[in-house]
Amino acid sequence: MPKPIYVLSGPNLNLLGSREPDIYGHQTLDDVRALCEARAAALGHAIVFRQSNHEGELVDWIQEAREAACALVLNPAAYGHTSIAILDALKMLNVPVVECHLSNPAARExxxxxxxxxxxxxxxxxxxxxxxxxLAVEAAAGLAHSS
Structure with missing residues (x-):
């Protein structure tokens, strides 16, 4: 089996299902994990699925993905708009990176x-x-196979 796809989620995503469901939906992070695991398995991949409210922990996992992952799916949540540390960690990766958001940031503030x-x-x-x-897991798997 190939290296896993890392699926990382940033701050407040642990509250999916109860946090602003009109924007983020009613599914929980455990529901999202199950969906990702099922799609990845159908594509012949395992996933490493993690969430943290701490920027440094996300950076550590991104660095870990350099050697351990075939691709990375990242929902940075609010850190996407603020974290140069996460950007710098991503720039060191040699695997495909798919940025993922539940909502459409272009249609928001x-x-x-x-x-x-x-x-x-x-x-x-x-x-x-x-x-x-x-969709991000599917894209990541396809990119991993083509790289």
């Missing part, structure tokens, strides 16, 4: 329309709720 993660991402999937993660 102006400060959400730019992410530092996009500067290092191979592609972006946004606006499809929990299905954004599934």
């Amino acid at each position: 102006s400060f959400r329309r730019k992410t530092y993660v996009s500067l290092a991402a191979t592609g972006v999937v946004s606006g499809f709720g929990a299905n954004s993660y599934v």
Whole structure:
């Protein structure tokens, strides 16, 4: 089996299902994990699925992915708009990076329309709720096979 796809989620995503469900939906992070695991398995991949509210922990996991992952899906949440540390960690990766968002940042407040993660991402999937993660895993698997 190939190296796993890392699926990392940033701050406040542990509260999916109860946090602003009109924006982020009613599915929990455990629901998202199950969807990702099922899609990855159908594509012949395992995933490493993690969430943290701590920027440094996300940086550590991105660095870990340098050697351990075949691709990375990252929902940086608010850190996408603020974290140069995450951008710098992503720029050191030699695997495809798919940025993922539940909502469509371009349709929200102006400060959400730019992410530092996009500067290092191979592609972006946004606006499809929990299905954004599934589409991002599918894209990551396809990119991993072509690299």
